[in-house]
Amino acid sequence: MLTIKHLNFNYPKSRFVLKSINLDFTAGNIYGLFGKNGEGKSTLLKIMTGLLFPKNGNCLLEGNEMRKREVQSLHHIFLVPEDFELPAISIRSFEKVQSCFYPQFSKEQFYELIKEFQLSPTDVISKLSFGQKKKVLIAFGIATNTKLLLMDEPTNGLDIPSKSQFRKVMASIADENKCIVISTHQVRDLHSLINHVMILDNAQVAFDQPLDKVSDGLWFGKPSTNDSSEPIYSESSFGGKAILPRLDKNETEVDLELLFNGVLGAPDKINAILNQTQNDERV
């Protein structure tokens, strides 16, 4: 669906934020885009929406260059930015003036989500809190039913019940025709929601694997004393949790936070094990 090839980007008079990025986003997946602060997650999402232009390389949505911001490309993409300002009009007026640009927009879905987020169509957006404004935009983004939905730190500003509500809503909208990319540095917020992990580190893609491959190749938990294999990564602060090659162990749930820290600490080891597992499966 969306392909990024050999992409480089830097802001004027500053170092490269993204270097030699190659990524492929396909329908039917929910991607978690992780990285430390300032690693270029938001920049990448803006490039994917055509809001920033790469210095080299391409960002293509179904073969169309995103930097051209053509109508046929923008019809299929919606970005929920991290920081935004919505107009000082009611939610209903916002829907009326904005929804007409999205051919697949569903009014019913929008107002259902607004209700679910405990908002009213008559609420004036400028009088809402930041978290509530975010809910309006998330609801709108979902209701556009674009093929590609990008969310930049969508859980920032949401309270704890709203975060689980968000996960529930996102899980309910996932389908095989839609591709969702959620960027965050709060990896826990996407627990049990995503099925593909991408991690940016040092301006490059440090990790790009589907979660089922991760759980096939890696084991997460507290290793026992009679474990033969050496931990790839371990953390004393989390009660001695570690990442081990799975080998013949039982499958464990992927600990996203541990995986993230592990990739930042030992990217080569983790990628080598996962690639080895994939090769073994092919053989």
Next chain:
Amino acid sequence: MKEFSLLRIGHFIRRDIALHKSTFVTGLLVGIVLIFLFSFFNMIWDKQLSQDEFFGTFGLIYIPMGVLFTFSIFKEFNDPKANQLYLSIPISIPERLASKWFTAAILYTLVYTILAIITGILALLFGVVVLTADFNISSLFSIEYWNVLKVYFLVQPFFLVGAISFRKNRIGKTLLFLGILALVFTLFNFLLFGIFNHNYGLFSGDAVISEAFDKTAADFSALGRWFYGLLLGPVMLIVAYFKMKEKEV
């Protein structure tokens, strides 16, 4: 997929009006009050409101108000918090530009003209009753009206480019740029005049600059009108198109 759809332009105009309704209404109300007051006070001395006087007042408010409205509808474009959503709306750049220009030039002119004429007539009636002024209705077919419109339609695209180009102090920077440009072109005209006419001794003796310019105006008026007309109107719209195309958040 069509990159120029009148339907999308219509939707975008509707969006702009909905978003800037209060700015639009406030501006028009201020305009109406000012036109009423200026028109009424104008009748105190000579007991009449000539077309010249009315459209002088009209232009005095119509042009600055239109410029402010142009800046207002482009606010989203340079606002880092609003422009991500704004620029990702599925509408092409020619459609964006056409709708903005239509709103700030055509629609604004139509609404403002109708309201100004009605206000002018009310002021006139008030003047007739209170000041026993002469009653004569201003006509839209007068040359004064079309001259005011001509100035606005030439100047507005320049401010449109300013509204797109600058992030902060947009009006100040645009005015400064316009001032510098006017100065450069004055100098340019003066140099041209000197080059073409120095053999005729126009700079010697008592010949003054204003006289020289009068003569130049007579010789080059048609050429100059086209040059500046194109430069301030269509060329500025083309500049605006490329500025919008190159815009990043």
